[in-house]
Amino acid sequence: QVQLVESGGGLVQAGGSLRLSCAASGRTFSTYAMAWFRQAPGKEREFVGGISWSGGRTLYADSVKGRFTISRDNAKNTVYLQMNSLKPEDTAVYYCAARRTNAILFRREEYDYWGQGTQVTVSS
Numbered sequence: 001q002v003q004l005v006e007s008g009g010g011l012v013q014a015g016g017s018l019r020l021s022c023a024a025s026g027r028t029f030s031t032y033a034m035a036w037f038r039q040a041p042g043k044e045r046e047f048v049g050g051i052s053w054s055g056g057r058t059l060y061a062d063s064v065k066g067r068f069t070i071s072r073d074n075a076k077n078t079v080y081l082q083m084n085s086l087k088p089e090d091t092a093v094y095y096c097a098a099r100r101t102n103a104i105l106f107r108r109e110e111y112d113y114w115g116q117g118t119q120v121t122v123s124s
Contacts, residue, residue: 009118
């Protein structure tokens with residue numbers, strides 16, 4: 001079992017930055033691929049980016065590529081999402097997700113564990 005707790009959301013102006021954190025419980029964090037998803041009101045939950053269990057590989061959605069960066073610290077059982085050049089269309093609840101695999105998976109159905117989400121609001 002893995003429990004995930006996100007933090008770091010908030011209100012920011014367009015062009016600003018935020019860093020989200022996702023703290024995981026358990027002693028096997030380094031054997032889980034991690035991902036960030038987001039869900040805006042009235043929309044499907046969508047993949048933002050993912051990172052392999054070692055942190056050596058990352059993948060991003062085209063909409064955030066070049067602006068968002070995922071990293072992880074396995075010693076702290078934490079994964080991060082650095083978000084720069086934020087746009088109003090980035091407004092959503094952001095969720096972290098985990099699956100015990102080294103593959104970076106894109107579909108929400110493939111993840112076993114989810115956090116409760118953290119709200120990110122970008123004002124224009």
